[in-house]
Every structure is written in structure tokens, then in C-alpha cells.
Amino acid sequence: MAEALLGIVIQNLQSFGQDQLATFWGVDKQTLKLSSNLSAIRAVLRDAERKQITSHAVKDWLQKLTDAAYVLDDILDECSIHFTKMHSDDGHTSCLSRLHPSDILFRFNIGKRMEDITQRFHDIHEEKSKFNLEPGVTEVVQTVDDDWRQTSSDITEPVVYGRDHDRHVEVEDVGDKVWKKLYRRSFFEEAKSDEFGIIRSFKMHDLFHDLAQSIMGEECMVIEKGSWTPLSTRVHYLANFNKYVDMPASMQFMTAFKKVESLRTFLNFGTMGQLPSNNCLRALCTTSSLFSRLNDVRHLRYLSLSWSSVAILDNTICQLPKLQTLKLEYYPQISELPKDLTQLQDLRHIVINYCALLQEMPANIGKLRHLRTLSFFSVGSKPGCGLAELHSLNLGGELSIRGLKNVSSEWDAKQANLIDKKDLNILHLSWDGDANSEGSNVSEEIVLEALQPPSTLKSFGINGYQGRQLSSWMRNTAVLRDLVNVTLFNCDNCEELPPLGKLPYLKSLYVSGMKNVKCIDGESYDGGEDKAFPSLEKLNVQNLPNLERLLRDEGVEMLPCLSRLTINGVFNLKIPHLPSAKELDASRIDEAASFIEGVGENMACLKTLKISSIKGVKTLPDQLGMLDALERYLQFDKWFRW
Known part of the structure; x- marks a missing residue:
């Protein structure tokens, strides 16, 4: 850690x-x-880390x-922040800015702090002679790969003065590789x-956790439920x-x-009347109401806020120049993010x-x-709020786009450039509303066609x-092939669904509110495909009043892995042979x-059955007696005979 x-x-x-x-x-x-x-000092660190155990x-x-290293890092980071703040728009620093009272005071304070930390490291350097530490003593016998030593130092991101910040992406890749190696x-x-x-x-192995806790000592602390742990001045990572x-x-x-000198991380999962004022924080997890009371957290890289009823987020967030996450x-009431x-x-x-x-x-x-x-983008009607804003962003993970009724043109939709976001x-x-609402003069079919995603999607x-009509790319199994969910x-007016039954990895399917759909999969199977929905485990269909069957071509084997089936507001569905289904919830x-x-004839492995709000049944059909595998319960509720 120290190295x-x-x-x-x-x-x-x-x-x-x-x-x-x-x-x-x-x-x-x-x-x-x-x-x-x-x-x-660095030359003897490996020997020191080995000897600290005894x-x-x-x-x-x-x-x-x-x-001391944390304190020096704080000083350097503060210099970086202040230097950036002094920079003029043309990329140069004004000579007059050096004469500003606040800058003169900053220079004085930094000078004093640098003198103090220099003396502190001098004393640490002198003290190391007591321990007979040898330079590079463990390099030959070290069993951990050399690249681990190199990449572990990259995990804590360096301060960058006017250089390419995309190094962060490389650090993330390194972090992923290191995690996999440790796993x-x-x-x-x-x-x-x-x-x-x-x-x-995931969790850390108990033995490694105890060892890490022993090595970290007072540097890392956890305040457990029901107690206030005495706080060390040396703590750098704290969870409540x-x-x-x-x-x-x-x-x-x-x-x-x-009295804590340099707290880096504070994760507040409990209840506190107020947050500690510590301007060295790099990572903070808390509630919005407590965060708004903090005066100075300009070093923050990571900020997680939750559980608040505010409608507008505090604009002080925009005064965190180093914030990365x-x-x-x-936030159930929040309607907009800070403009800055x-x-x-x-x-x-x-x-x-x-x-x-x-x-x-x-x-x-x-x-x-x-x-x-x-993870979220809402299309607006104001300048600078359209889909074109996504064009050059190299986004990954999850993206939810709301307000597509506000798309102003086909060009704007194409500028989203989703297909290149691999x-x-x-x-x-x-x-979020009716087609061609105020502010939009382009059809939804054109917008959807322009929003083709990469073929690497797992969930859509x-x-x-x-x-x-659905877009052409939604009918292309090559585009949808990797979908799991x-x-x-x-989608009220759609008459047909995509060829979902031919997706080899699809495990979960939810379809609701499509009044014209008569079958979930309307594709033909010519014998080339062995099974329809070969991997589907969960199927939920709701408010499909005209749905008659799951497949138009029910001669092919279907849904061999289906475990859970939920049906609601589907009036005339005929249950096909579902040999593996274990749960059915129908209403x-x-x-x-x-x-x-x-159900009795085609779902022989059913273990849980719940049927409610149905019509036309006076007595239970004899076929229910064929469900020998029922284990948990058989529940009937709100039956109507008319």
C-alpha cells in the first residue's frame, strides 16, 4: 500500500x-x-513492507x-486546483493574478506547508537508518508478477497538470485486470x-481480510451498528x-x-446529525441534506448522494473541479440537474x-x-439538449434515453451515434407520451430507425x-443476437414483435400494452432452428388482449428452459406444451x-400456481389433478362466474 x-x-x-x-x-x-x-525512501520500501509483519x-x-504521503498529495492537489482556477480563457496565467490578495495568501500558506512537509519527510528519511533496510532486497524472491507492482501503483490516479486525462480509462482497464487476477x-x-x-x-476472503486489517491498522476504520468506535487521528478510510x-x-x-489529518474516504450508510468538515476527502457517500452543509470538499473525485426529497440539486456540486464520478x-422529486x-x-x-x-x-x-x-439522458427541446449531445461521447454500461417525443429531426436522432458505442x-x-407531441415534427418510426444500437447489447x-412498425434493425437477429433481457x-400500435424466439441467449422477456399483437413470435421455423426461445427462463406478458398463442408456428419445440410464466390481461391465450415451467401467476x-x-395438460412440472381475477369457471377442471409436482401453494382469488 505504502509503495x-x-x-x-x-x-x-x-x-x-x-x-x-x-x-x-x-x-x-x-x-x-x-x-x-x-x-x-522508495528504494527500501519492499524490505520495509516485508519486515513490518514482525x-x-x-x-x-x-x-x-x-x-505524510497523504498530506503531500493533498498539498499538490490543492496547487493543481488553484492553478486551474487562476488560468485565463486563453490558456495563460495573468501576471496580475499573482498580485491578487487571495493568491498572495495562497502562496504564503503553500510555502509554509511545503516547508513543514519537507522537514517531515527529512525526519522519516533519517529514521529509516535505524532499521537496516536494504534496497530492492525482495526483487529476486518476489513471487507476485512484476506487472502487478507496476499496475498497482496506477490504481491511485496521479494529478495531471494540463495532460491527457484519458489515462483514467487505462487505469480502469488495469483495475479490471488486477481484480480478475486477485479473484x-x-x-x-x-x-x-x-x-x-x-x-x-463479492467479498474478501476472511484470511486476507484479517491480514489486510492487521496491516492497515488505524488507517481504515468501520463504525459498526450500535456503537461509536473511538476515532484515530490516522484514519484515512472510514465507513459508518x-x-x-x-x-x-x-x-x-x-x-x-x-483532529484527523487526511481523511480520504467517508461512506456514511448510517445516521449522523452532520458530516465532519474535512476538505481532504476524495470519496464521499451520504445524503443530499448533509452534503449541502459542507463548506469545502473541492478535492472530491467520487460523490454518491441518495434518499432526498429535494426538487433541485444543490449547485455547489458544480464547484468540485476534480469530480470524476x-x-x-x-431522488423521487428531483426534476432537473444543475445547469453548470x-x-x-x-x-x-x-x-x-x-x-x-x-x-x-x-x-x-x-x-x-x-x-x-x-446512465440517464432526457431529450429536451431547448438548444444543446438534443440527441446530438451524445454523438462524440464514448459511453458504456447503461444508457436510458427518455423524452424521445422531443426529438426535433431525423438528423438529431442519427447524431446520437449509438451504433458506435460498443x-x-x-x-x-x-x-413518454403520444406521438408527434408539441416540439417534435418527426415520426417515431424514423426516430427508432436512427437509434440502432451496437450488436453487443445485453439488455434492451x-x-x-x-x-x-418496428425498425428494420429490430427485425435483424444479427443486431439482437447477444440480448439476454x-x-x-x-407500444400500443405495433402489430408484430421482433424475432425474439431466435435469440440464442435471451433469458428474460417482458411484453406489455400491445393491443394488436396475436403471438409473441410470428416467425416461421423451417427446421434450421432446433428450438424457439432456447434459453428463455422468465416470460411476463401483460395487457395483450388479443394474444392467442406464444408462437405462430407451434410445431417447433419451444421454451425448453422456461421456469416462470406471468400472464395478466391476456384473455384468450392457449397454453402450449411447457415441460420445464415451475411457476405460473395468471390473472x-x-x-x-x-x-x-x-395448464393441467401442458405444465406437468408446475410447483407454484396462482390464478386470480378470472371469468367463466364454475368448478375446477379435472386436468388440475394432473399437476403432481405442486409443492408450495395453489391459490385462487377473485373468480367470476359470468
């Missing part, structure tokens, strides 16, 4: 000197002395080194993936899970917090979940040229589409007698 951190600090210090910022701030002598001491003195020395070596375990194969959770607020203990905790969740959000040129990820009323995006979001994740996994398209959803919702069915007979 990786020190490597980054040395790299930042070199950049600080090469870009003449040290001279600009009048600290070039301290910078040279720091570089010399840090290089000498020597408390070495471990304490490493902790002093780590604490193969059982450092992590119990990884759980979603239906698209994306790992959502305590939901019980005891005011005396809380006040004592806040007082201790003021913004995550907003559970595009000032945050370092933003890479904007993740928005469960913000149902959000309708307006900041204008010109395409200016965030480093953006790699934009890293997209999940795409949702929503019209469409909502509120009022066109009669499909949702088609309230709002008119011709229920024949439906229930079909």
Missing part, C-alpha cells in the same frame, strides 16, 4: 516540477529536496510515511453476477453503519474528527437511478468529453413507442376454463 501511494506522490511531484508550478509557487527548493528523500517499529515507520488467486470470493454477466458484489444517534457520543466523535439515487454541471470537465461517470421525475438535463452535456458513463450493455428508449427496452412496454383471463385445462 503504491508513494509511487503516485513521486509521480505527482515530478509533474509539479516539470510544469514549473514549483517555481510559480516559490517552492522549487523544497520540491527538489522532497524528490531526493522520497526516492531514497517489527512494530517498522510498521509504525511505514504508518508515518503513509500519513483467480482467491483474494476475493463469492462473486455474484447479474443476468448480463456483470459482477455486482451506525443508525443510532447518541448526541454525546456523536459530539465526541465530531470533535475527534477535527457523480451518483444520484432515490458541464463545468466539471473531469467527470467520467454520471449514474442516475430511481429519479422518476427528472426531465431536464444540463445543456451541452456533450462538452464532457471524458464522460464514459451516462461498450454499451444496457439500452432503454422511452417516448422500449417504452411508449407509438409507431405501427428484453422489455417492450406500451384477468376471460376464457379461464380452457386456459386452466391447458
